[in-house]
Structures are given as C-alpha cells and as structure tokens.
Amino acid sequence: MQVDEATVRRIARLARIKISDDEARGLEKELSGILNWVEQLDEVDTANVEPMTRVVAQELKMRDDVVTDGEIADQVTANAPLAEDNFFVVPKVVE
C-alpha cells in the first residue's frame, strides 16, 4: 500500500495531529514502509477464522447498577489546564 501525501494529511487531520510539510513527506515513506510490511498477512487464509476478541474465555461480569463513586468534581478537574469552580474551561465552540 502506497500512502501519498494527501492521505497522510487526511489521516493526520482525523487523528487531530498537526504536521509540517517536511513531516508529511517523511511520514509518506515511513507509513508506506510499515503498511507494505504488514501486508504479508494477506498470505494467511483467514476465511473461516473468528477474530480474537478475548484472550481467556470468561463471561463479562455483571454488577449491581448502583452509584459507587462520585461527588469528586474537584478531583476530576484538578489536573485541567484551565478550570473554574469545578468546571473545565474550554475554547469557545459555538459563536
């Protein structure tokens, strides 16, 4: 799979990571190399194989639907780059 510069930019936008022109060119080569290498998986016949979803066969545990936590807004916002009165302060989204 050859990844072109436009694809690198599209992916970077999807991943919300800014990239410079230089980086985009470098990544074009690197990502193509890695994706070409993983394509060897095409040799493996997986027609009747289930995807692995868990390592150990076990039922997901259920618990009572009750509140076990909470009232810790100060802890939740303690590490925010900007917070006020236990609220996150974020850039304006709607004008």
Place this chain on the structure above:
Amino acid sequence: MTDLTKLTMAEARDGLAKKTFTALELTDAFIGAIEKANPAINAYVLATPEHARVQAKDSDKRIAEGKARPLEGLPIGNKDLFCTRGIRTTACSNILGEFTPTYESTVGQNLWDAGAVMLGKLNNDEFAMGSSNETSAFGNVVSPWRRKGKDGQLSTDKLVPGGSSGGSSAAVAANLCLAATATDTGGSIRQPAALTGTVGIKPTYGRCSRWGIVAFASSLDQAGPIAKTVRDSAIMLKAMASHDPKDSTSVDAPVPDYEAALGKGVKGLRVGIPREYRVDGMSPEIQKLWDNGIAWLKSAGATIHDISLPHTKYALPAYYIVAPAEASSNLARYDGMRYGLRVTGDNLIDTYENTRHQGFGKEVRRRILIGTYVLSAGYYDAYYLKAQKVRTLIKRDFDEAWGKVDVVLTPTTPSPAFAFGEKSGDPLAMYLEDIFTVTVNMAGLPGMSVPGGLSSEGTPLGLQLIGKPFDEETLFRTAQVIEDAAGRLAVPEAWWMKG
C-alpha cells in the same frame, strides 16, 4: 557494613526479619545510590525520597510490633506508567505535563498494602512505545552494562537498557531498587530484562489489574515485575496480581504462592522448542545460548520436544496493526482539555492539533497515524479484523502445542544490547526487537525472561519461557533451574557510582 543495595529482595526481607538493619537504613542506602547514579543512568524520572522515608518508618514500626506484611520495608521503583496518588505521573510524555493523579493504580496499591516502599518513578519509552528507551520525554536511560573490547577493557559507548521498561531494567541491574514494576505490551518487560541480565515476567493477560496504568494497547497490556532473581520476581508478582472489579478483564482466580513453586524442579517436564524461532540470520551466540538452555533443562530431568508454531512470523505484522489501532483510540483522550498540555490555536480543532503535535513525540505520533489509518473508513476489515483473525491462529498454534508440551523455551531477543542510535533511525529494525516476545502478548500467555549467559561482547542474553494460561508456576520453577545453571549475571564494574 555491607552495601545493602546489592542484596536481593529475598535477602533484604531476611535481613529485616532478623533485624540486621532497619527499613529506614535500607531505604536510605537506595536513596543515596539514586542520588549518585541517576545523573549517569537516568533510570528515575522522579525520585521520591521523602515519601520513601515515611513509608520506611511506618514499616519499621510494624516490624517492631510483629505486624510485618509480605513486602514490609522493601524499596522498589515504580514505572511512570503506573498512576500514583499525589505524585506526578507522565508516561514519560510531554502531553501529560505535570499530571498528578488523585488515585493509585491497583497494582501499586497492592504493593503498598503489602508494605513495599516506593523510591520513585522510573523512566520508560513514551507511552511504552519503544524497545530502547530512546523515545522518553525525559531522555535516554543508559544501561549499566558496557561492551567488553578485544583487549578486555570496558568500552565507554552507551548501550540501551531495552524498552519500554528501560528505567525498570536499568534501575534493578544498577542496584537502584530491589525490584521494579513494569508493563509489557509486545515485550516491554522481557526484552529489557534480557538486555540487562535481570529477570522479568509478563503474566497471563488478566492476572494483574490494568486499572490506573496509562493505557497503550488494552488487549495486550499487562503488568509484571523486573527483579534481580527468579525468587524476587515470584515475590513481586504474588503481591502485584489480584482480581479487580475495576478492570473487567482481570481474572477472578486465586493467586498461587509462586515462591512455593521455585524448588519443584523440572523432572518429567515437557519442554517445547519451536522450529519457527530459528529465524534467518540468528547469530551463532543466540543459537549457543538456546542450546545451553536446552542442555540445562535436559540434565535437570526435563524432556525436549520439537514443536511447530506455524503462524509465528505473522505475529509481529499483526501486532503492528492491533497495537497502533488500540493506541490511536486510547490516546484520543489527550485533547488538551481535561489534563496535561494545552497549546492554544485559532479555533478548537487547531488547539487539538497543536496540543497533540507538541505533546506527543515522533514515535507516538507515527503509531497514532498508523492506527488511525488502519481503523479509518473502508480499511477496518482489511487490517484490524484481519489481524485479530491472525491472532486467533497464533493462539491456536499454542493451544495445539500444549497437547505435547508444558512449557516453551526460546531466546528472548534476536541479538544482545545495542548502542544508542543503532536502530532508532529505522522503525522496522526497532520493531524486530520484539520478534520473539510479541507472540506471547498476541496469545495472552505468560512469558518470562531469565538470564542465560553473556554475549561475546560481555553483555547479557536472556532465555524466554512461555507457559499455558495462568500457569506462571511452571515458568517460575523452570526459570529457577536455568538460573541455578547459568548463574546470576552481575554488572562487572559499577562505573556509574564513580561520579
């Protein structure tokens, strides 16, 4: 007085029980060693001497009252991927900045509840993505090991301690803690253990809770210890493992007394040698190491069997789909809004993009982009789903092998420790470091690295044992036989203490 930092964890435990020294004396010895050595080794990204002394004093009180817990007063290092209440946790990434958790990881809490003392937070590859500890925002960790030249003199070239748990492996090898926590997503416990002459075990997926550990690839991540000896690693894992309602993938099964398994020997044990691990270009000294391992187990009464794990060569490419995919999803949370770094831009999207560009290092950005690509519209089936199907086949290979053998023996790494920069220019060359370890994560099995001897350069080599799900006990008793035969590997010269 003997140098307390050179003790094994088991010896230190005995010394405390016999009151030969106090927990505070032991802790102070390590604090002094870290102060002296850390500028050269860079194993700790944050030393916490005050915190350690408070814990040690509490341990001394408990010992005096006859109320000692299993790890009472034993100083350890904690990988910076484990959240620590009130103590900075960064995963060695700039994007977490001065993040200070308001909670403790379950594995960490288990260790403190058992009486262990925390000396500080250990360096690692950023978000555990790397095999050489060259991607940390806090700089490289330097291995205490050095190559021996033809003239017998130690070279001053700096070698990598392996990764991602490079701070853990270097700190243990350099006597900067008795043992350390670590995590393993594709080999991050076993490969650094192999390159530093230490013992590392990644238990079965689900044995340790992942709660409070910064997530990399959730279906592969597992915590485990790096320690000086097989016995020490058994002591550590027993304390770290538990069922945890806060991690739905942690397994509700009793944790055995691993130390009790150590003396059981390998008489009659069936050891599998997978032919697919004899890869092209394997160095003769790795082959020799493997042959030695086989001979040691044989002479201790084990039987040796050739086995086939036909999908081995597909484990690494499948891993480099699954791990980046899960990482891109896990790392989406770092958006600059709720914690860590925020780099303000012209609008919201610009702020996200600036933050994530500045906050993440190059390798992390590369993996997020690969992950985003393989999960993007139209590609999911071709990549992620395909890789998960290959994973089923890898696991099936092992399931079939368990009909014939009880444990599998392989080398841990394809080559000895390398120097900085030797592999960091080429992502694929670095990824190949994990060629022998990654299958174990893909199948969710327990894997362990134990020192097997020295390379021609005088640097350590490791042997890997792979076990059945939740059969860590067989790994411990087999590893003990190897350790007894190979002997412990000690760094020849403590150059880092000379300042």
